[in-house]
Amino acid sequence: MTPRIxxxxxGTLRxxxxxxGHCPDLDLYALFRAHRMRHPHRTAVIDAQGExxxxALDTEARCLAAGxxxxxxxxxxxVGVQLPNSRAAVAADLALAALGAIALPFPVGRGGREAVSLLGRSGARAVIAxxxxRGSEHARELAELAERAGALPALHTVIAAxxxxxPAGCLSLEELTGDGRTGDERTGDEGTRDGRTGFAPERPDPDSAARILVSSGSEAEPKMVAYSHNALAGGRGNFLASLLADGTPPRCLFLVPLxxxxxxxxxxxxxxxxxxxxVLLDRFxxxxxxxxxxxxRPTHVLGVPTMVRMMVERCGTEGRTADGPTALILGGSALDPATHDEAARVFxxxxxNLYGSADGVNCHTGLSQRPPRPDDGPGIAVGRPDPAVCEIRIAPPHGATSDGTGEILARGPMTPLCYVGAxxxxxxxxxxxxxxxxxxxxxxxxDGTLRVVxxxxxxxxxxxxxxxxxxVEGExxxxxDVREVICVGVPDPLMGERLAACVVPRAGREITLRSLCAHLDTRGVERRxxxxxxxxxxGALPLTPAGKPDRAALRERLAATLPDEPARTG
Incomplete structure (x- = not known):
């Protein structure tokens, strides 16, 4: 049974x-359909299979919705969706919106244990996998899990794409969409030549749940956050709208999983x-x-700093890219000034610099603001909050603080409905x-600038x-000599925890703990x-399936290499 959302x-705030005017007040499929009617031949998706x-995408989505x-x-x-970046994943999004169902996408590569947690706690009725x-058989694994007594009691359908x-126990996505032909082969003004001429899309309340975002946060299990049609197309849509230079429809290259x-x-x-x-890559x-x-020639590239550092390094041998995009939009982890400057030069x-999370916060430095500099203040500058996306205030966690530091609270058109099953x-x-x-x-x-500490x-x-x-990472x-750095705490029998720096050095450079600490001395960072x-x-820091630095994997590496006594810096 689907948990109450x-x-x-x-409601008065919504x-x-x-x-x-911060929200379109229409469901996602109705918004998409309006664009399809105005510009039927405009390219919607470019993936490994072509344009x-x-x-054609509308046809495919409607056929899948009917199936x-x-x-x-x-x-x-x-309905869970575990598909790589592709036209099929986009069609699944639209089909579920047309049905008034709630999409629960999670990246390929997530193991069976995490999939069971997500599908079970959400009460998912079906999953498309x-x-x-790349060596994983997600549909087969999920079908086997669904057959186990009590593992996923609400799940009744596994669809293989x-x-x-x-696989045994699965339905075929091609069979669900009709006669097995691709969306490009099924044409028609209403996109219903698969024989399901009776399909009519639902018209869900724009403030009802449309999608559950999965957050790989610090909880024992991944958090699931429910978003409405308005919060996605409105609040999150306004974030991208502020980065469109002249109102031209964007052409977005997604380096992260959809x-x-x-x-x-x-x-x-x-x-x-x-x-x-x-513009989609099935793997970065x-x-x-x-x-x-x-x-x-995308207008916008969306990724995480680690990905762009790797691209910049490759460009060092191949030369600068021609005709750069309107913007690189980098989120997922802190953006340091060196990466900012190198990427701006190369591209x-x-x-x-985007600060955001599935929990419902978003702020960015925009197209014209200067890059963040450590000397400007503590932490990383991430721009000024946009009330069309969300307002932000600071709440001191334990009484007033002398420097104004506190917990970041957010509320606005992009604010999600709630956490699901938690x-x-x-x-x-x-x-x-x-x-x-x-x-x-x-x-x-x-001046209203938010800094994340x-x-x-x-x-x-x-x-x-x-x-x-x-x-410490920022410094x-x-x-x-540092290309990338993540700092994590590691257990210590004497001090409780000690800080460890996980560093990717620049090409041809060598990093020592002593040199790092000497650098921190020059920056005025306390020895403690x-x-x-x-x-x-x-090479590069390990990433989670969502494209963020994998701190857990780094802690595991540290545990296998730590000496009995910590290194002394002198």
Missing amino acids: PDLVP RTWAAA TSYA LAEAGIRPGDV ATAY GPGPV ASAFGSSGTAVTLARHGGTL TPEAALAALRTH GCPVV PELNMRYRTADGWVRTGDLGTLAA GRLKDIVIRGGANISPAE LSSHP KHPEHLLPVT
Whole structure:
């Protein structure tokens, strides 16, 4: 049974935002359909299979929606989607919106244990999964899990997508869409030549749940956050609208999975809200990303700093890219000034530092603001909050602080409905008047600029004293030999925790713990905050399936390499 999905924002506020024009007040499929009717031949998706027009994508989505309805999917049902970036993933998004169902996308590569957690806690009725993807057989694994007694009691349908034999216990996505032909082969003004001429889309309440975003946060299990049609197309849509230089429909290259929280700006925002084009890679490599830039000329590139660092390094041997995009939009982890400057030089465009999360916060530096500089103040500057996206205020966690640092709270048109299947998270992170407690620490300057200092939960407690890893990362990122750095706490029998620096050095450079600490001395960082362990990382930092630095994997590497006694820095 699908858990109840209440809206924890007062309804009067939601209506105020809609009346102010911050939300389109239409469901996602209706918004997409309007673009399809105006520009049927405009390219909607470019993926490994080629280009797909709005008309062809609409046909495919409607056919899938009809097939899902015949398979028993009803408005309000949760349907999991575990597909790589592709036209099929986008069609699934639109089909579920047309049915009034709730999409629960999660990236390929997520293991069976996490999939069971997500599908079970959400009460998902069905799941669409890849038949085979880079050695993983997600559809088969999920079908086997569904057959186990009590594992997924609500799940009644597993749909296999992609080439190859259909696993036992699965339906075929091709069969659900009709006669097995591709969307490009099924044409027609109404996109219903698969014989299902009776299909009519639902018209769900724009303030009802449309999608559940999965957050790989610090909880024991991934958090699931429910968003409405208005919160996605409105609040999140306004974020992208502010980065469109002349109102031209965007052409967005997504380096991150569409199934990630960052990727929720794909179907709902790029297509449904703005009538743009999605350029998709089924797997990120710097070579494939640079090739897509040159071939498809996207206006916007969305990724994480680690990906862009890898692309910049590759460009060092291949030369600067021609005709840069309107903007690189980087989120997922802190953006250091060195990466900002290098990327702006190589790609010849503004680099936007995005601060956002699935929990419901968003702020960015925009197309014209100067890059963040450590000397400007603590933490990382992430721009000025936009009330069309969300307002932000600072709440001191334990009484007043002399420097104005406190927990970042957010509320606005993009604010999600609630956490799904986790009432304890709603109690912990939501206020009675609709504010989201982000768990992040920050400050608001007199000019309204938000600076993110760190996370409440990421604080390392060394001998009773608090250390913010984000603060130390920000200072170490300016070291001339450091390409990437993540700091994590590691257990210590004497001090409780000690700080470890996980560093990717620049090509041809060598990093030592002593040189890092000497650099921190020149930056005025207290000795008690200096890292006491160093983990050199070759190539790039490990990433989670959502494209964020994998801190858990780094802690595992450290545990396998730490000496009995910590290194002394002198």
